[in-house]
Amino acid sequence: MNWDKATIGLLIRSIYDGRVDPANLPYKLYKAIAYYFTKGVFKGFGKDIADTVSDSVDHELLYNLRENVHIFSGAKTFNYVLETTNLIVEGDEILPLREFKKRALEIYDKYNVNWLDAEYETCIGQAQNATKWKDIETSPFDLVKYLAVIDENTSPVCVQYNGIIKDRKDPFWNEAAPLNHYRCRCLLQSIPDGIVSKKTINDFEIQPAPTFRNNAGQTGEVFTKEHPYFTDIPTKYRKLAKQNWGLQIGRASCRERV
Numbered sequence: 425m426n427w428d429k430a431t432i433g434l435l436i437r438s439i440y441d442g443r444v445d446p447a448n449l450p451y452k453l454y455k456a457i458a459y460y461f462t463k464g465v466f467k468g469f470g471k472d473i474a475d476t477v478s479d480s481v482d483h484e485l486l487y488n489l490r491e492n493v494h495i496f497s498g499a500k501t502f503n504y505v506l507e508t509t510n511l512i513v514e515g516d517e518i519l520p521l522r523e524f525k526k527r528a529l530e531i532y533d534k535y536n537v538n539w540l541d542a543e544y545e546t547c548i549g550q551a552q553n554a555t556k557w558k559d560i561e562t563s564p565f566d567l568v569k570y571l572a573v574i575d576e577n578t579s580p581v582c583v584q585y586n587g588i589i590k591d592r593k594d595p596f597w598n599e600a601a602p603l604n605h606y607r608c609r610c611l612l613q614s615i616p617d618g619i620v621s622k623k624t625i626n627d628f629e630i631q632p633a634p635t636f637r638n639n640a641g642q643t644g645e646v647f648t649k650e651h652p653y654f655t656d657i658p659t660k661y662r663k664l665a666k667q668n669w670g671l672q673i674g675r676a677s678c679r680e681r682v
Contacts, residue, residue, distance in 0.1 A: 425460040425540060436528045439508050440521060446506045446661060449498070449669050457540070458497035464544045465489045465646065468551030481558060488644025489551055491673075496646065498671045499653035500543075502661070504535040542606045543647075549603045550646040556612065557601065557641025560592055563614035568592045570600070573609045581630045582610050589618040599625050601639040604632040 427435075435453060438444040466472040469486055476483035508528050512519055519527075560568055572578055572586035581604050590596045592614070602610040631637070634650035649655075657665050664670070 425456050425536065427456070427536070432529070432532055433525070436508070436525055436532065437521075439505060439528065440512060440524050444505060445509055446502060447664060447670070449501050449505055449671060451671065453504075453536075454497055454501040454671055457500060457536070458494045460540070460544060461493035461497055461547045461646075462490050464547030465493055465551045468548035469555050470552075482555070485554060485558065485641070485644055489554060489640065489646055492645045492647060493547055494673050495668065496543075496651070496653065498669050498673050499651070499657075499665070500535065501671075502665070502669050503653050503656070504531065506658075506661075507531050507535075545607060546603060547646050549608060550640040553602050553612070554640035554644070557639060560612060560614050561641075563592075565614040565616045566591055566593075567615045567618055567620065568597065569613045569615050569618060570602075571611045571613055579605050579608065581605060581628075581632050582608065584628050584630060585610070588621050588623070589615070590620060596623075596625055598639050598642065599632070599637040601641070603640075604636050608636075 435444065435450055438450065444450050465486070469482075469489070471482070471486070473483065473486055473490070476486055508531050511524055511527050511531070567589055568591070570585045570588040572582040574583065574586060582602075585600055585604070588596075588600075597612070601612060602608050604610065625631075635648050635652075637650070638645055638648045640646060647653075654665070
């Protein structure tokens with residue numbers, strides 16, 4: 425998602441002037457983020473909705489993944505606007521516009537450049553693993569092995585799972601299936617035989633962050649409701665959150681082919 429400086433500047437000025445606030449989110453920003461994440465989902469899945477057969481497993485799973493990233497995009501937009509809005513008043517005074525723009529641009533880059541890239545890669549990775557999980561469910565082999573890429577960049581949570589073998593119906597995979605963190609490179613593989621681990625998810629010293637304790641192939645979720653974008657919403661905005669911040673979110677809003 426590449427917005428030019430002029431467009432970003434207009435958005436920041438709209439927040440400063442009060443035309444955009446947490447109760448009146450910028451729909452164009454939300455749609456741009458949702459479109460970008462949807463492209464990631466389709467890339468990871470290897471197809472888009474138009475390439476699936478209606479009422480098929482792929483069709484339903486892809487719909488759910490896409491709807492999830494639309495809802496997540498609304499939450500992301502809300503959190504960005506809320507944090508930026510909170511800059512306007514410092515102490516008992518309104519921050520001068522010039523200083524506000526400087527600080528607001530830093531927040532924009534945090535949400536919509538740095539974090540956005542990691543979230544986009546998560547869309548790709550979770551969609552890849554979601555479709556691979558469907559292959560595992562139809563595999564002639566009952567056992568599943570966790571495979572981590574072991575190098576200096578490997579997360580401790582993935583190191584401890586590496587080589588674990590479980591039955592595909594074991595609840596372990598409900599929470600330990602990749603991705604287990606941002607930029608996770610791990611995979612699951614169906615295997616014909618092996619020594620099954622007796623460990624449960626709680627026997628491991630390090631646990632994935634709550635938002636990654638998920639199996640996208642089972643839930644149809646790229647991002648769970650345990651993500652801070654959802655859990656850190658101030659109380660006074662929670663009713664608004666249940667209404668998806670007044671945004672058109674859901675199947676009716678994401679018919680376009682990406």
